[in-house]
Amino acid sequence: MDEAPSHYKLCSECKKPIAFSADYFRCSVSTCNRKRTGLFFCSVSCWDAHVPMMRHRDAWAEKAKAPSREQYLAEQAEEEEEEASKMAAEEADKQRRIVGLSDDGLPKEVLVVVSKLKAYVKARSGMSTSDTAIDVLSNHLRKLCDEAIRHAGTAGRKTVMDRDFEAILKGK
Numbered sequence: 001m002d003e004a005p006s007h008y009k010l011c012s013e014c015k016k017p018i019a020f021s022a023d024y025f026r027c028s029v030s031t032c033n034r035k036r037t038g039l040f041f042c043s044v045s046c047w048d049a050h051v052p053m054m055r056h057r058d059a060w061a062e063k064a065k066a067p068s069r070e071q072y073l074a075e076q077a078e079e080e081e082e083e084a085s086k087m088a089a090e091e092a093d094k095q096r097r098i099v100g101l102s103d104d105g106l107p108k109e110v111l112v113v114v115s116k117l118k119a120y121v122k123a124r125s126g127m128s129t130s131d132t133a134i135d136v137l138s139n140h141l142r143k144l145c146d147e148a149i150r151h152a153g154t155a156g157r158k159t160v161m162d163r164d165f166e167a168i169l170k171g172k
Contacts, residue, residue, distance in 0.1 A: 004069065004073065005069075007019055007020065008020050008022070008024075008040075008066040008067065008072060009024070009038075009066070011024075011040060011041055011043075012039040012040055012041060012046070012050065013041055013042075013046035013047070013050055014042065014046050016042050018040055018042055018066055019066065020066055020067065020068050020069045020072060021065065021066055021068050022065070023063055023065055023066075024041060024042060024064055024066055025040075025041040025044055025046070025062065025063055025064065026039065026040065026047075026061070026062045026064050027039055027041075027050070027051075027056070027059055027061065027062070028059050028060045028061070028062050029054070029059045032050075032054065041061065044061050047061040048061070110134055110135070111137075111141045111142065112138060112141070114131075117129060117134065117137070144165065144168065145160070148160050148164035148168055151164040151167055152164045
């Protein structure tokens with residue numbers, strides 16, 4: 001922030017400035033007081049003008065006091081610092097997201113529907129399928145999934161998508 005502000009906020013209705021350390025009014029309804037919405041009113045009549053538009057059933061104007069310029073600037077600096085540290089943490093999290101794969105505790109079950117696979121091979125070629133082929137195919141699918149997981153991790157995602165498999169299959 002290069003220039004110090006001359007007022008705390010603008011009235012949400014008439015757009016007049018609300019001075020530092022001055023009284024202002026807020027709506028009692030929580031949705032009007034959210035950080036991103038943040039409605040501020042210079043008078044009760046300005047607050048009253050927003051009630052029909054927002055269709056409040058049970059609301060009142062709450063009197064509040066604006067912070068001093070020093071308090072406001074300190075709050076702004078603190079928010080900027082929090083935002084910067086949050087962004088840095090997110091960036092660090094993205095860099096660390098590459099997933100380490102270990103086989104500890106992973107299920108070694110069959111990954112395909114055996115009856116469907118056997119029916120496909122039979123319909124396609126008239127051949128039978130050995131039970132040992134199912135284990136080999138499941139191991140191959142595990143390896144393919146592991147590579148797709150690594151691909152999604154290096155892309156900074158927590159979701160394995162079709163494009164992760166496609167990238168691996170195109171590379172082979």
